[in-house]
Amino acid sequence: METRSATSHRGLLPWQGLLLAASLLTFWNPPTTAQMTIDSVPSDAAEGGDVLLLVRNLSANSIAYSWFKGETVTSNNQIAAYLVADGTTTQGPAYSHRETIYPNGSLLFRNVILGDTGVYTLQVTQPNFLTEIASGQFRVHPALPKPSITISDSNPVEGKDSVVLICEPETQNTTYQWWINGQRLQDGNRLNLSDDGRSLTLFNVTRNDTGPYECETWNLVSGNRSDPVTLNISYGPDAPSITPTDSYFYPGTNLNLSCHATSNPPAQYSWFFNGNHLQSTQELYLPSIAANHSGSYTCSVHNPTTGLNRTTTKNITVIEPVSPPSIQATNTTVAEEDSVVLTCLTGDTGVSIRWVRDDQPLRLTDRMTLSPNSSVLTIDPVRREDAGEYQCEVFNPVSSRRSSIIRLEVKYPVREDSDLSGGAIAGIVVAVVAGVALIGALAYFLFFRKIGRASDQHDLTEHKPSVSSHSK
Known part of the structure; x- marks a missing residue:
């Protein structure tokens, strides 16, 4: 007896067979090749550049390719179709004369524009007229101009x-x-x-x-x-400076003062003497100045754009050079432990005085004192090391002069050693003389003894050959 399932299979109706076939197709998938994909190279393109829609895993049995702009496949948005058999291309309504289809199915866009941004669809036709569809997309960005x-x-x-x-x-x-x-x-x-x-x-x-x-x-x-740009910023003027820095000048010299202030735009300059306007220049030149040119010189600077003003004042003194001073001493030859007073005499006013010994600045000791204006030097008491050549020097900001030289001599007694009497000293002298004589005599004896030995040796050498001949 047959089973129920076998009986049912044998009596299967036609529509039931179709249903079974559909079920088998549904649950059984035959081996497939890799799915076709499209890559955009590049995916983001600059306006005016090129983009390639590269097809990957294209079936080798394909007979035709068709590219469409957008995600739908309609005749209205077809770009072009390519027939593999003869390599011919048929242009579609969406063709812009910038597209090229290659035998491998890829699509090249040249000189892309912003409107090319979007999705593109490829339809591949197989020999059995089945089709396969894949899509790719790219974006076109504007090429930035130079800012x-x-x-x-x-x-x-x-x-x-x-x-x-x-x-x-x-x-x-x-x-x-x-x-x-x-x-x-x-x-x-x-x-x-x-x-x-x-x-x-x-x-x-x-x-x-x-x-x-x-x-x-x-x-x-x-x-x-972009190209670099700079700002023209107005500033200043800052506080001006005056050169040279000297403030004291000889009479008869030329006074040339220069004023400078940091400012943009450049500052306007004016000079004032004791509050009175002199001239509107950056440099001030006064030839052969005299004592009446002493005073305050002010440089005033102004920036018309910022509206700011700054000033700097410099005091100038025109002063005569000093005359040579003279020097006096209470005594130029003094005994040790005495005192001496040296005085510097000058007819100039407003000068300073310094002292010199042996052409070097004098170094004061605790035995030396100076008067308030340094014109009088007192040494009390005097020591033998105070002897030497003394000068005084007067100076002001523009000159200096020295006096003639005074030589200070210091006398001091010769000290005798109290532990030795005159006789002892004489005995020491005699002993020294005798010792020297003894050493001389000994040297003389040794010298002639050496000469005598040398002479005997010479005689012996001369007689030695004759003796040898006689013996033979």
Whole structure:
């Protein structure tokens, strides 16, 4: 007896067989090849560049390719069709004369434009007229032009004005970056960047904000940097300085004073003498000055753009050179333990005095005192080491002169040693003389003894040959 399942199989109706076949096809998948894909090279392209839609895992049995713009396959959005058998290409309504289909199915876009951004679909036809579909996409970005910088105020004033710098042109999907002196700028206490980074605001500019400034733009496919620009910031003037630094001059010399102040734009200069205007120049020249040119010289500087003024005053003194002084001494020959007073005499006023011994500045000891104006030098008591050549020197800010030399001699007694009497000293002298004589006699004896030995040796050498001959 047959089983129920076998009986059912034998009596299977036609529609039941079709259902079984469908079930088998549903649950049994035959081995398949890798699925076809499309890669965009590159996926983000710059406007004006090229993009290749590269087909991967294309069936070797394909007989035709068709490319479409968009995700749907319709005749209206067909770009082109390629017939593998003869390599012919048929253009479709969406063809722009910039597309090329290659035998491997890939599609090349040349000189892409922003409107090319989107999805593209490839339909591949097999010999059995079955089709396979795959899609790829790319995005076209604008090629950024070289940016430039506009400035809200081309001549700001230091500490007063604010400046806004804008990077042009404005483009979408663009990142903006600012640089100063090659360093990247970020928000700070005195500067602010807009949300998109396109504008830079400098508050209360200073001379250090001069620049140069550069703005940089970039997106996924390109980047560019502007030419550098600098700000013409008005500042100053700072406090002026006067050269030379000398304040004392000889009569008859030429006075040439120069004034300088840091300022932009350059400052305007004026000179005043004791409050009276002299001239409006940066340099002041007065030939062959005299005593009446002594006084205060003021340099006044002005910046017409900032409206600021600064002044500096220098006092000038015209003074005669000093005359040689003279020197007096209470005594030039003194005994040790006595005192001496040296006086420097000068007819000049407003001078200073210093003392010199043996051509070197005098070093005062605790036995030396000077008068309040240093014109009188007192040595009390005098020591033998105080002897030497003394001079006084007078000087003012423009000259110095020395007096003639006074030589100070210090007498002191010769000291005798009390432990030795005159006889003892005489005995020592006699002993020394005798010792010297004895040493001389001994040297004389040794010398002639040496000569005698040398003579005997010579005689013996001369007689030795004759003796040898006689013996033979």
